[in-house]
Amino acid sequence: MSTLAHTMMTAARSADSGLAGPGELDRYPYAEPPVTERVGAPVWEGADPELGRVGRRAAGSRGRGLHGQLVQQLGQMIVSGDLGADRPLVPEEIGQRFEVSRTVVRESLRVLEAKGLVSARPNVGTRVRPVSDWNLLDPDIIEWRAFGPQRDDQRRELTELRWTIEPLAARLAAGHGREDVQRRLSDMVEIMGHAMGQGDALTYSRADAEFHSLLIQLAGNRMLEHLSGIVSAALQVSGGPVTGCDRPNEASLSHHGRIVDALAAGDGTGAEVAMRQLLIVHPEVERVVPAPREH
Secondary structure, X not given: OOHHHHHHHHHHHXXXXXXXXXOOOOOOOOOOOOHHHHOOOOOOOOOOOOHHHHHHOOOOOOOOHHHHHHHHHHHHHHHHOOOOOOOEXXXXXXXXXXXXXXXXXXXXXXXXXXXXXXXXXXXXXXXXXXXXHOOOOOHHHXXXXXXXXOHHHHHHHHHHHHHHHHHHHHHHHOOOXXXXXXXXXXXXXXXXXXXXXXXXXXXXXXXXXXXXXXHHHHOOOHHHHHOHHHHXXXXXXXXXXXXXXXXXXXXXXXXXXXXXXXXXXXXXXXXXXXHHHHHOOOHHHHHOXXXXXXX
């Protein structure tokens, strides 16, 4: 192929993307990579062969349609180790394998780059980044790790992190007399009790998640509030008896009620202690976090 023909083809591919503005670098080019870049390219046998036919499938948990499912599929493959660090990801191959458009691949890779999972550089291409570069606080990555080979580490780390965040949030929340939020917390406990009586685990878990999110908001600390998504993700992916919030039970419900009572009384210490006890309802947790100390 002549130099002129190659230049025209490259320009046409860039224009075909429809995403790069004038003078903007197309970070995910579709020109054929050099032969050396294709050595060790990822093998896609572990991927879902039906992903490219998502018209007949439900949307992913955090996205809809082709884009959301491709992000989910590639993210899971990276986090599980199926696509190891520094492996090249050729957009054209991804598009062909999953039967999706260039636009879908490009936007999906941008989402994964924002999460720290991949990097794209001119003349190098798109590659998987090492774990040390991942945004491990991203709710999607929390979910992918929780259901992959790192599930045990993920659950332990989430429990330790919640042990740090939520007792402090409970103590701080007692100093903020927002009656509207406190009423909402009380409502959530009532909903949880009713759901437990009906055997409705889904409603229970939703009310539980809102309870913890509201509590962190009530603490009045914007840095802690930024971490509320982590707690929500932890509640959604716990997958076993790690904390008292994992499944409906009388002890868990009682501790939630004690937290509400302590907040209403402005008792920061009582709210903190009740939260610590909630987080270790199950004895398995005592191997991870210490028992609360009564003062």
